[in-house]
Amino acid sequence: MTPLLQVRDVSKWYGARLGCTDVNFDLYPGEVLGIVGESGSGKSTLLNGLAGHLALDSGQVIFDTRAEGPVDTVTMSEPARRMLSRTDWAFVHQNARDGLRMSVSAGGNIGERLMAVGGRHYGQIRSEAVDWLDRVEIDQARVDDRPSAFSGGMQQRLQIARNLVTGPRLVFMDEPTGGLDVSVQARLLDLLRSLVRRMGLSALIVTHDLAVVRLLADRLMVMKDGHVVESGLTDQVLDDPQHAYTQLLVSSVLQV
Amino acid sequence: MIELNSVSKSFTLFNQGAAVIDVMSDATLSVAAGECVALAGASGAGKSTLMRMIYGNYLANAGQILVNGVDVARAEPREILQLRRDTLGYVSQFLRVVPRVPTLEVVAEPLLTLGVDPAEAEARARDLLTRLRIPQPLWSLSPTTFSGGEQQRVNIARGFAYDYPALLLDEPTASLDAENRATVLSLIREAKARGAAIVGIFHDAAARVEICDREIDVSAFTPQSAA
Numbered sequence: 199m200t201p202l203l204q205v206r207d208v209s210k211w212y213g214a215r216l217g218c219t220d221v222n223f224d225l226y227p228g229e230v231l232g233i234v235g236e237s238g239s240g241k242s243t244l245l246n247g248l249a250g251h252l253a254l255d256s257g258q259v260i261f262d263t264r265a266e267g268p269v270d271t272v273t274m275s276e277p278a279r280r281m282l283s284r285t286d287w288a289f290v291h292q293n294a295r296d297g298l299r300m301s302v303s304a305g306g307n308i309g310e311r312l313m314a315v316g317g318r319h320y321g322q323i324r325s326e327a328v329d330w331l332d333r334v335e336i337d338q339a340r341v342d343d344r345p346s347a348f349s350g351g352m353q354q355r356l357q358i359a360r361n362l363v364t365g366p367r368l369v370f371m372d373e374p375t376g377g378l379d380v381s382v383q384a385r386l387l388d389l390l391r392s393l394v395r396r397m398g399l400s401a402l403i404v405t406h407d408l409a410v411v412r413l414l415a416d417r418l419m420v421m422k423d424g425h426v427v428e429s430g431l432t433d434q435v436l437d438d439p440q441h442a443y444t445q446l447l448v449s450s451v452l453q454v
Numbered sequence: 455m456i457e458l459n460s461v462s463k464s465f466t467l468f469n470q471g472a473a474v475i476d477v478m479s480d481a482t483l484s485v486a487a488g489e490c491v492a493l494a495g496a497s498g499a500g501k502s503t504l505m506r507m508i509y510g511n512y513l514a515n516a517g518q519i520l521v522n523g524v525d526v527a528r529a530e531p532r533e534i535l536q537l538r539r540d541t542l543g544y545v546s547q548f549l550r551v552v553p554r555v556p557t558l559e560v561v562a563e564p565l566l567t568l569g570v571d572p573a574e575a576e577a578r579a580r581d582l583l584t585r586l587r588i589p590q591p592l593w594s595l596s597p598t599t600f601s602g603g604e605q606q607r608v609n610i611a612r613g614f615a616y617d618y619p620a621l622l623l624d625e626p627t628a629s630l631d632a633e634n635r636a637t638v639l640s641l642i643r644e645a646k647a648r649g650a651a652i653v654g655i656f657h658d659a660a661a662r663v664e665i666c667d668r669e670i671d672v673s674a675f676t677p678q679s680a681a
Contacts, residue, residue, distance in 0.1 A: 226532060229532070384552075384553035384554055385554060387552050387553065388552050388553065388554040388555055391552050391555075395566075395567070412550070413550075413551075413552050416531070416535055417531045417532075430513075430531055431510060431511075431531040431534055431535070433511050434510060434511055434512070434513060434531075437506070437511050437512065438465075438506075438511065438512040438513055440466075440513065441468075442468030442469065442472075445467070445468050445469055446468075446469055449469065
């Protein structure tokens with residue numbers, strides 16, 4: 199099986215300061231990879247670099263495209279990369295406001311992505327938007343409301359609907375449950391888990407919440423000071439951590 | 455089906471002065487299809503550690519852990535995940551689930567993951583939940599709020615939903631009443647009869663004698679320095 203994403207020797211510097219360096223991994227179709235580490239460990243830099251939001255200093259990010267097979271997205275043309283980010287890729291921001299248009303209706307937020315890939319039939323776009331609101335458990339009667347009138351949890355679910363409506367194959371998630379209260383988090387986890395399974399998505403999830411990755415991620419990468427210090431099966435890394443920093447991280451979690 | 459050759463394991467505790475604790479050396483055993491083997495030994499002898507190494511939950515430092523030909527000690531995470539999906543089941547003592555997922559789905563999940571028809575998977579889950587006496591009104595609820603015994607039975611139902619060729623059982627009869635204990639023992643017997651290789655930890659001595667073909671004393675694998 200060809201990996202969906204092959205990351206080779208990826209590095210990003212902010213001037214003389216290290217963002218992340220020497221990152222290598224393969225992500226296979228249907229796999230969920232968690233990236234954990236403390237603030238400043240480089241995990242968000244890595245995610246944004248892989249997604250093309252930040253220019254990487256070196257390395258390859260090879261994506262198995264539908265049309266042409268594996269292509270390095272770092273050297274790909276800008277229009278091709280933008281098309282990719284509207285079709286096969288999706289990015290769920292920690293702050294839903296960064297991923298939504300706050301002055302456009304909920305239905306419009308979902309429909310916009312469909313129109314970006316050529317959807318033109320208003321009735322179809324609207325019915326698909328309504329269907330997705332239902333899937334992310336937002337009352338269909340809210341289709342014409344603006345997301346600014348939504349709660350934080352609803353905004354996050356709307357952002358997920360907007361991202362997944364075009365049937366992406368790879369989803370980048372930056373702290374998808376950050377800043378939400380625990381009951382809303384549980385709902386979101388349930389949603390993400392079932393979407394990942396039903397749609398066969400692959401996902402990269404950056405989080406500092408070890409409970410989230412235990413439930414969602416197949417594999418885990420632990421970052422510290424810009425380096426990947428440990429990687430492996432999620433439960434193996436959490437239950438039998440091999441690196442000093444991972445041991446500290448795991449032993450620092452409060453038991454509930 | 456399950457074969458360990460000279461497996462050893464130590465823990466390095468970096469946050470406690472990098473203390474190295476050797477917990478197992480030269481563990482060698484083999485379990486054939488249709489056989490049930492009990493791991494014996496005092497508390498702390500390494501029964502759970504050994505079981506977790508077979509599941510790939512703990513990393514072995516040396517040796518070979520073959521499950522249906524796959525060396526768990528060296529396999530890629532992807533290969534271990536595949537092994538856990540279609541070959542190697544594990545009934546742990548604790549149920550770990552995504553909140554809000556209904557019990558019926560929790561039990562059917564191993565089958566759904568393998569692509570079994572949802573109706574068929576659900577029928578199997580219903581059958582197991584009935585046999586393990588989980589009241590039907592609870593099936594649509596998440597097991598996170600269930601009693602300890604109920605959670606354990608949901609966990610067992612989930613572990614037996616798919617007919618794994620190899621099964622690891624960590625105290626499957628602990629804290630069960632007589633009727634449920636009998637059900638679990640017959641589930642284990644059925645698994646043996648269809649040819650599953652089973653490794654278990656049973657503190658329940660009567661159950662161990664009844665169900666297991668032989669015992670392996672893991673204290674034989676305890677390193678000399680720690681003894």
